Amino acid sequence: MDGEKKFALKMVIDGKERLISYEELALSNNLAQESLVRLLIDKKIIKPGELLDKMEEVRKERYRALPTDKE
Numbered sequence: 001m002d003g004e005k006k007f008a009l010k011m012v013i014d015g016k017e018r019l020i021s022y023e024e025l026a027l028s029n030n031l032a033q034e035s036l037v038r039l040l041i042d043k044k045i046i047k048p049g050e051l052l053d054k055m056e057e058v059r060k061e062r063y064r065a066l067p068t069d070k071e
Contacts, residue, residue: 005021006021006022007019007020007021007022008020008021008022008024008025009025037051
């Protein structure tokens with residue numbers, strides 16, 4: 001079972017089934033995200049510095065340090 005490839009989702013297009021791996025899904029999401037960020041910057045909707053600041057804000061919110069037993 002260790003060598004068995006796991007799939008994230010199954011798509012059916014024109015009646016043909018296509019299994020999408022977690023790696024393919026992650027790469028596709030990364031491509032879409034990078035394209036969206038570039039478009040927003042190219043159109044001057046956001047500035048690169050604003051994006052970095054917001055990413056840091058979100059990182060701090062999402063990845064807060066968990067309390068330890070000593071606290």
